Amino acid sequence: MPTTLDRWLTRSLFLSVGFNAMGAFALALPQVFYPILGIPVPPHPVYQAVTVLTIALFGLGYLLQARAVQRDRTFLTIAALGKAGFFGIFLVSWIAGLVPWTAPLVTFGDVIFAAVFVAWLWKTRSEQV
Template sequence: MKYVLMACLPMNVSGAAIFAPPCSFLRESLGLPESHPLYLGVLSIWILLFGVAYFWQGYRGRIDRTFLTVGAAGKAAFALLLMALAAGGNLPPQAVAVGLPDLALAVVFANWLRRPDPLLIG
């Protein structure tokens, strides 16, 4: 789990880049819509901050249960929202691929939280 959390940093850096206001070419290539730079900027910053926090928890070898629960819920919600929007015709089907790694991590996080003592890595 330590390495899974640490691997979230580069994944979240990629996600932050996708939603960074100047990177409209990335969103366009992935089938994601444009939005106001304020919303894109806030989203990008939060994705990056969560990536740093995931990395830090893996690096230090202790997991905060509440943080990991929020992370699992957020990752699942993002992926499921993309799926629902694509199913409703509001996003192209390829946009779903953006959320599949998040959905996989949400499952990993949820399974980790089911352990008797999910706070310790090792």
């Protein structure tokens, strides 16, 4: 029987799919969305393509984990680090004056998802095989 935390994790994973889809879409259109974030358009489209692909693949991973009967702790650890790191990059960039305050605000959802992932990992640590 799933616990409350399991249900939160499943919901967070499904929400992360949508969050990543929106992020990949926004980053795929740099001339439209980068100015909103206050970040420069990458000098070469390959950088942008790699970023969009990475975000989209993580979104697929979130979908697969949301539907999985048994969770993959390694993936969820990497996902938590990735979500926290993505927010951290924008937070540090704001502190350094490289982006406006809205940039870390837009990515704040990532740190919330990271917290749910970490809470689940911590709570289920004794269940590791």
